[in-house]
Amino acid sequence: MSIFVTPQTKILIQGITGSFGARHAQLSIEYGTQVVAGVTPGKGGQIFEHKGVRVPIFDTVEEAVKATGATTSAVFVPPPFAADAILEGVDAGLDLVVAITEGIPVNDMVRVKRAMSGLRTRLIGPNCPGLVTPGEGKDSHGGCRIGIAPGYIHKKGNIGVVSRSGTLTYEAVFQLTSRGVGQSTCVGIGGDPVNGTSHLDVIKLFMADPETHGIIMIGEIGGAAEEEAAEWIALHGTKPVAGFIAGATAPPGRRMGHAGAIVSGGKGTAQAKFDAFRAAGIGVAATPSEMADTLLRLMK
């Protein structure tokens, strides 16, 4: 098994008629993902068509779920409307909402997270590349691609990847695939200070997933989510984990592109995170070029 999604997962795309959402809906369809519905308020009844696949568009998520049986949503809605879009997916009882949108106000996410507590829906993101469970076809075709990751760099296999950053995730996946090593699921949890799913949430699922044999965990400066995951791994980890933290050279007090990537008040330094990794027996990649090799050495 993979985690969160399988190639059979039916997904809907909120914001499918925007240029960004449409482009990535097309790429997911080309990858062989089950894109069964789109939602754009006011465009219900229209059809999104790509390479012979006809995707019905609905005004509301609730309607889309009833009509198509979609269980997962990808949110490509602009920042001012994204919190509402996420909560609409939660209200419709989806299993999973993946928020790709970058630039959602922090207070909106504080409210969203509070409103979601105790409910069944899981949120991944926002400000994330989404997730990929590779398929068995050529260039991993036939998998489940939710979000904006390049599907073709993946390969079906047994390594789980979890990261706050998009391109750094692709870097790790590419290193694995070029060494002939495939992935179970690759998850981008996003670079914002308030997100739905943490490193630890994903690590626990990878540890419990029989198809995942090893894990690459990529973090960044800011917050303490990597330390939290490392502490848990030290006590409960059963599989090899390799890790890297971006931002060792970042000046304190400056946000490094991602809203959550900031060392403030001496907290969230790369050094503290690397130390936590070492204390937990996580293999530390000395440079981002060595993420895959570090894990493969541990798995020998």
Add this chain to the structure above:
Amino acid sequence: MNIHEYQAKQLLKQYGVAVPSGDPCKTLEEATTAAKKLFDSGHSLIVIKSQIHAGGRGKGTFTHGFKGGVKLAKTLEEAVTYAENMLGKTLVTKQTGPEGRVVQTILVAAAEKIVKEFYLAVLLDRATSRPLIMASTEGGVDIEEVAEKTPEKIIKETVDPAVGIQPYQARKIAHGLGLKGEVFNAAVKLIMGVYKTSWECDASMVEINPLAIVETASGKESIMCVDAKISLDDNALYRHTDILAMRDLAEESPLEIEASKFSLNYIKLDGSIACLVNGAGLAMSTMDIIQHYGGLPANFLDVGGGASKDQVSAAFKIILSDPNVKAIFVNIFGGIMDCDVIANGIVEAVKETGLKLPLIVRLEGNNVVAGKATLAASGLTIINGDTMADAAKKVVAAVNS
């Protein structure tokens, strides 16, 4: 976005938070009028505060030799002398770097007699994803040091965003600070107001240091924000046009302003190796790997996920206007983007800028073979890096040779 102390106090005042009376002044005439008004209304001591976005103002020195960016004045003459030595002058503090900042505005305010100082802040608690109020009896000092050495002296109260701050929470904090009587009740009102300012303005941080019990001219005690610092969530500024108008471009680096016009995320650093990267995580890692192999990055530069030719061209111009740059490292993982489009953007930018510095390019991803062919066929001296590590070693070698 950061705002000045006087602007922070204006926002706080709108939410009913007590701050010392005073006015921001941009000219000597304004400063004289403001100082006279305060002395005339019975204040015997006033303070002249340089308004720049950097800490350590009190202990700073102006480039013309005048010491102190914050000064107490007992007479109008003193106040005018201080204002003269601050307005339009360059103040250097431990946070500004040696180049300092020009003081465009001064705050002329009543200097109340401080009886006791406290610390108060509202920020995001990332562990709980909720707003957190932090307070301490150890005001006026470095709060990080307090947190490190005597964490028991820090009072914390998390706010449930579903209901907002409750008065009992403010009472717990006021009690924890050891306040009594009228000052206790005034502190509760003040804490509620500071929280409301933070939440309703979408602040990422509000810091009151010091919050102080002061003795007013009439001999009565009251509590107010003697200093205030507010940072705002950039992503929420679209719904606060009044706050956005407080942006002071003179406080931002001209290169960073130029970069933001092209949706580039650029942060200038002190090293000699410029980097141009797509994605924030990869951009940080590129800086890290340069340092790992013995070089120093000149900047952080994220061109975003879908870098266009115009953006690449603008990015080159921005990194080349930093005189410390000795070599350029382009690191692109083109997942969805076509590497050939990027390669063409690089070639054009190099020709346009007449680049003479060593250029190391590491290109990987979609249509990479065509991209590398474009670079090779350009006739330009571009050094190819196969992996991030290979490229980093080559760029460090180029700077050291």
